Amino acid sequence: MPSTTLASLTTLRLGGPAEHVLTISTPADWADAVRTIGQRHEQAPVVLGHGSNVIASDAGHPGTVVVMNTRGITATRVDGTTVDVTVQAGHPLTDLAAWAAAEHLAGIECLAGIPGTTGAAPVQNAGAYGQQISDTLDHLTVWDWEMGSMRTLPAEACRLRHRDSRFKNNPGRWTVLTATFHLTRSPAAPVTYQPLADELGTSIGTRPPVAEVTAAVLANRHRRGLLLDPHGPAARQAGSVFLNPPVTATQATRLSAAGCPTHTDSDGQLRASAGWLLEHIGYRPGYKIADGIRCSDRRTLTLTTHDGATATGFVQALTELSAQVEIATGIALQPEPAMVGAWP
Numbered sequence: 001m002p003s004t005t006l007a008s009l010t011t012l013r014l015g016g017p018a019e020h021v022l023t024i025s026t027p028a029d030w031a032d033a034v035r036t037i038g039q040r041h042e043q044a045p046v047v048l049g050h051g052s053n054v055i056a057s058d059a060g061h062p063g064t065v066v067v068m069n070t071r072g073i074t075a076t077r078v079d080g081t082t083v084d085v086t087v088q089a090g091h092p093l094t095d096l097a098a099w100a101a102a103e104h105l106a107g108i109e110c111l112a113g114i115p116g117t118t119g120a121a122p123v124q125n126a127g128a129y130g131q132q133i134s135d136t137l138d139h140l141t142v143w144d145w146e147m148g149s150m151r152t153l154p155a156e157a158c159r160l161r162h163r164d165s166r167f168k169n170n171p172g173r174w175t176v177l178t179a180t181f182h183l184t185r186s187p188a189a190p191v192t193y194q195p196l197a198d199e200l201g202t203s204i205g206t207r208p209p210v211a212e213v214t215a216a217v218l219a220n221r222h223r224r225g226l227l228l229d230p231h232g233p234a235a236r237q238a239g240s241v242f243l244n245p246p247v248t249a250t251q252a253t254r255l256s257a258a259g260c261p262t263h264t265d266s267d268g269q270l271r272a273s274a275g276w277l278l279e280h281i282g283y284r285p286g287y288k289i290a291d292g293i294r295c296s297d298r299r300t301l302t303l304t305t306h307d308g309a310t311a312t313g314f315v316q317a318l319t320e321l322s323a324q325v326e327i328a329t330g331i332a333l334q335p336e337p338a339m340v341g342a343w344p
């Protein structure tokens, strides 16, 4: 039987064969998966949601790949205007945001349109338009592969920072099975991001209805090429390939004077626009970076893959781009997608 490739499980469509794939479709599948992985004498599998933020190795993975495809949202506790909502790890995050909008529940409206699963979202504390998972996450249930048991991790234990968490720094140890959020039956959280305020035709600090904010976020993402269209010309991508880099106050002043957008993240760290830095050294939407690898037609910071692309070539391209930016500006760029599978 031909083996499944990591390419078929990831949006960059790169990556070699996975020796063994287990798809978790219902919570009841989990115990069997743990047993099977134990019988195969593996310490932990590679876990994927929609594969929208990974670069999978050309060599593939010589072990089990678990694909989280569980779905379901349950309101577990209602206390006045606060509603606790428990979501299965495989539930698409954008579907969760749409559900919350329909239920008039605030707290995750700005996460609409982020590709991928709810269980993967805490891994890099996914966020957009001034909102992130850590704003509303209460706790996770996880399988701890080191302890061999189920655990509840309160949000504080997840060390959620700007596009960072305990999970990102310890890949493989915990598999997220469910995520519980504190949502509020109220207007949307105050708008903090100017492009969103502009899209809504309002000002910073206002609190429009949740559904209006969700619709505005989706419209703005569509216009900026930030939605994943599996049939469009930029279908093979993993979103932004670099994080906005941290900069010192002196660097921020110099970069701002040159026209680079800078902002302070939710941890108080000054950051510069990675997309501007790439354009500063000459890259533009549509540019060819290497064989089979280009900047998307809409965004320099998104690289798309085409015939002839390899994961090794993709990583080399990121290394070269980061080196070029560092030579020109003194600022190194860190890749955003995680590398999974067997890398040399």
Ligand SMILES: Cc1cc2nc3c(=O)[nH]c(=O)nc-3n(C[C@H](O)[C@H](O)[C@H](O)COP(=O)(O)OP(=O)(O)OC[C@H]3O[C@@H](n4cnc5c(N)ncnc54)[C@H](O)[C@@H]3O)c2cc1C
Residues within 6 Å of the ligand: 011, 046, 047, 048, 049, 050, 051, 052, 053, 054, 068, 089, 114, 115, 116, 117, 118, 119, 120, 121, 122, 123, 124, 125, 126, 127, 128, 167, 171, 174, 175, 176, 177, 225, 226, 227, 228, 237, 238, 239, 240, 338, 340
């Ligand atoms: C067009 C586009 C736009 C994007 N925009 C944004 C954005 O605005 N903001 C943002 O933050 N991100 C954005 N991303 C990145 C991506 O959507 C998020 O990181 C998302 O959370 C990844 O979900 P996934 O299910 O695809 O995860 P995957 O790519 O499958 O996995 C990502 C990482 O999480 C791990 N993982 C996956 N599921 C689990 C689990 N259940 N338990 C433990 N670990 C797990 C994987 O091993 C891997 O390390 C964008 C990506 C694309 C393609």
